[in-house]
Each structure stands twice: as C-alpha cells, then as structure tokens.
Amino acid sequence: MIEHAGTVAHCPIDTSRIELAALNTITYGLYVVTARDAERRNGLVVNTVVQVAGEPCQLSVSINKASLTHEMVLKGGAFAVSVLERDTPLEFIGRFGFRAGRSYDKFEKTRYHDGATGCPLLDEHTLAHVEARVRTAVDCGSHTTFIADVVASAKIKDGEPLTYAYYHQVKGGKTGKGAPTYGMDMTKCRTEQRKGDRE
C-alpha cells in the first residue's frame, strides 16, 4: 500500500480572490485511467494526465479519493491511461465517467486487454496507452495526485485526441462530481469561447 506524501496544512485561502473562470482557461485532454485488483478491473474518466518529466519519463494523474479506481491504484501501485479519441461517443464516456465502479462492472461490455502492469487497456476509442508505476502519492484533499514512472506506452492509431474543451463545447458533455473542476461554470466558459470564435 502506498503512503501519502504532502500532508502538511493548506495555506489560508480567501475564496473571494479566486475567480473560477480563470481556472477554466487551462487546457486538458480526456482519458480513462484504469487499475486492477486481482480479477476486479475498474477505471474512470479524468482530465488530469500530464507528462511531468522526461528523465526518467514520468506521468502525473489526479484521482478523486472516493473512487474505486483510487483505492485500487493505492493498493496495487500501478495504473494505465487510455487516451480517448475525439469522436468517442458520450455513452462510452458516461460508462466510465458517471457510473460508480463499486456497483457496476464497467468492463463487462468494454473491449480491452491487460497490459504489462496487469491494468486493463481499452481497445475502443483509444489513440494510445500509457502504463505507469506510482512513486509518490500526494494528498490533495478531495484528490490524490499520483506521480509515476512510465513503464510501457504504445500508439494505437492516428487521430485527434478528445480535449476537455471539445467535450464541453461541441459534444455538450458535463463535468463529473468527482472532477477537480466540478462546480465551475463551463457554460460561461463556453459562451465566451464561442464569442471568441466569431471575433
């Protein structure tokens, strides 16, 4: 079991100084992060994957603490990322993004194979797979940020990745309650960006 780092107190915050629309200008992709505990496989949709170092090659991902995937990553110390393609149907995103893995087997109707870490890799709507082993888990309150060594990766097919902006603006997708950006006014962001498009 991986221990949390970063449990020092947060600094005092005056929330009146924080404008959420500013945070909405940060650019993200959309990914399914998967993990495994024995024969139980689970995964969830996140927007928080980033390559944080090249030497050695490392990835970070932030995962909501209440999720089953979080529990599995802490226990097993590994996760896999499937990079979603732009044309991924909302139904597919919903299966991984809006249903709780504790009461529903997300992999029952999903095509996948197990990777080098044993974590499942999606065989649908996926441009690339990346597998990683956790080195550090930082306690971030609602979420844990996992920083991990990349141990395997493969490009599956050409195409545009699904971005968080495209998901909201074009597909009309919603933000899950477990996302770091939950509660932000993406509609406002959307209106402003559309206006920007016309200018």
Place this chain on the structure above:
Amino acid sequence: MIEHAGTVAHCPIDTSRIELAALNTITYGLYVVTARDAERRNGLVVNTVVQVAGEPCQLSVSINKASLTHEMVLKGGAFAVSVLERDTPLEFIGRFGFRAGRSYDKFEKTRYHDGATGCPLLDEHTLAHVEARVRTAVDCGSHTTFIADVVASAKIKDGEPLTYAYYHQVKGGKTGKGAPTYGMDMTKCRTEQRKGDRE
C-alpha cells in the same frame, strides 16, 4: 526553502517498451510560470499546468530543475501562471521559453504587474492569471512537480487558450530543451494529426 518529497528510487525501466508517440497524444496548454526573489523577477514557458483538486483548489506544475524560475519557486514557495492566448506571437513565447533568465532580464521589455504573492503577472497575450503557494515539491529527476494551493485567480479577457498542439502544428513552434517532452518527435505527431484532419 521547500524540501523535496518523493525521493524514492525509480522503478527499473525497459525503454524498448516505451513508444514516445503515445505520450504525444496527451493534450496541453501553454503557460508562462513566473516567480520572484526580492527585486528579481523571472518566468519560463511550460505546458504542465493542471488543476489537481477542487477542495481545496490546487494546481500542479512541473518545472525543469536547471531553470532560475525553479530556484526561485523553491526559495520563495510561490508562483504565478499566466495563461497564454492562441495568438501569442512566437517572439513573445521565445523570450520566455528559449532564453535563460540567469543572463537576461525577461521582464525588461514585458508589461506586467505584481500579484498578491508578489510574483509578476503578464499584462500581454494573457487570458487569465492564477497564483499559488507551494505545499509539496516532488522530486521527478529532471523536473520538480510543485503542488500548490490556489490563493488568487482572475480572468483577464475572453478568447481561445494557446494549446501545445496549436503551437506545434499551426505556429511551427519548437520544444524547449527543458521541457518534459523534449526529444519527442512532434513532427511525426503533427503529420499524423494533419492526416486525421483530412479524414
């Protein structure tokens, strides 16, 4: 001075299992991260900003250890992010991305003002500002990943953010030697994505 967490050994890597084109499918924006040490202000271009938690609101950013900005963030414990707009000129990006702050004052010809943390906030080509105080600094080899409480943020103007893909594909921008993604074949990625556009 902030101490590094996450100094445990990396796991053994078989680099033949890592295909860099897979990592190129991750989506990023482009940002100038700034810091300050007394009257010395500095900043650099990064693609690694992400909101990692909502409660409390936290940001992470990965910064190359060799940079002056890295030294200042470790010493001062705070940084600011200026979110670049899509039409930011390459010359402006070059000023912050391809010159070393140790031998050149990047702020001499830049319009800015100091924020709540004392870090400089850009007044040019910027959609939003976010300021943060570091809680945890994770040692990632070539880079440090800073995880920080958001203490102030403001939307400056409407518009599309500059994405890393747009910077490479449309503007023909290059990857800095200090980036986590340095050495990756962005040209290959570009060709494939253009092909995707035509399909």
